[in-house]
Amino acid sequence: MPEAIKTYVRLVDRFNRVIGRIVMWSIFAMMAVLLWSSISKTFFMPSQWTLEMAQFMMTGYFLLGGAYALQLDSHVRMDLLYGRWTPRTRAIVDAVTVFMLFTYxxxxxxxxxxxxxxxxxxxxxxxxxxxxxxxxVKIVMVIGIFLTFLQTTSIFFKDLATAIGRPIR
Known part of the structure; x- marks a missing residue:
C-alpha cells in the first residue's frame, strides 16, 4: 500500500480512537441527567428538559461512538460462515461488501x-x-456520520491490504 494510504489509516484510526474514548465517558453525564430527572420528579417539580436532553446525549453517544465501534470490530455481525473463513477470505468479502455501507x-x-x-x-x-x-444535535449527527464514513474507508484500505497479502499494521 502507498505510504499516503497508510498515513490516512493511522490518522483516522488514532482520531476516532480518541473521540470514541472521550465519548464513552459521556455515559456518566447521561446518567446524571436521568438521575436529576428522577430526583426532580420525586421531590420537586418535574424538569421539562431532562428526558429530551438525555435523548440528545444518547444520539451523540451512539453516532460519535459508531466509528470507534467499527474500529474495534465490536458491531453485530452474522457469523454463519464468516467465522470459519481465513483472515484473507474475510478481508476479500469485507472489501467487496463495504460498498453497501458506503452507499448507506x-x-x-x-x-x-x-x-x-x-x-x-x-x-x-x-x-x-x-x-x-x-x-x-443535527450537527453532532452529521459529524458522527462523517467520522463513521472515514473509519469505513480506513477499514476498506486495511481489508484491501490484507486481501493482497500486505496487511497494514
Missing part, C-alpha cells in the same frame, strides 16, 4: 446535511414544551 453512509450524510442546513436556516426547534434548537 452517503445517503445518511446527504440527508443529515440537508436536515442540518434546514435547522440552521429556519431556527428549527423541537415540538416539546422545552423547545430546544435542533441544529446542535
Amino acid at each position: 453512509l452517503i445517503f445518511l450524510l446527504i440527508g443529515g446535511v440537508s436536515s442540518t442546513s434546514y435547522a440552521l436556516k429556519y431556527g428549527e426547534t423541537s415540538y416539546s414544551s422545552w423547545a430546544p434548537y435542533m441544529a446542535p
Whole structure:
C-alpha cells in the first residue's frame, strides 16, 4: 500500500480512537441527567428538559461512538460462515461488501446535511414544551456520520491490504 494510504489509516484510526474514548465517558453525564430527572420528579417539580436532553446525549453517544465501534470490530455481525473463513477470505468479502455501507453512509450524510442546513436556516426547534434548537444535535449527527464514513474507508484500505497479502499494521 502507498505510504499516503497508510498515513490516512493511522490518522483516522488514532482520531476516532480518541473521540470514541472521550465519548464513552459521556455515559456518566447521561446518567446524571436521568438521575436529576428522577430526583426532580420525586421531590420537586418535574424538569421539562431532562428526558429530551438525555435523548440528545444518547444520539451523540451512539453516532460519535459508531466509528470507534467499527474500529474495534465490536458491531453485530452474522457469523454463519464468516467465522470459519481465513483472515484473507474475510478481508476479500469485507472489501467487496463495504460498498453497501458506503452507499448507506452517503445517503445518511446527504440527508443529515440537508436536515442540518434546514435547522440552521429556519431556527428549527423541537415540538416539546422545552423547545430546544435542533441544529446542535443535527450537527453532532452529521459529524458522527462523517467520522463513521472515514473509519469505513480506513477499514476498506486495511481489508484491501490484507486481501493482497500486505496487511497494514
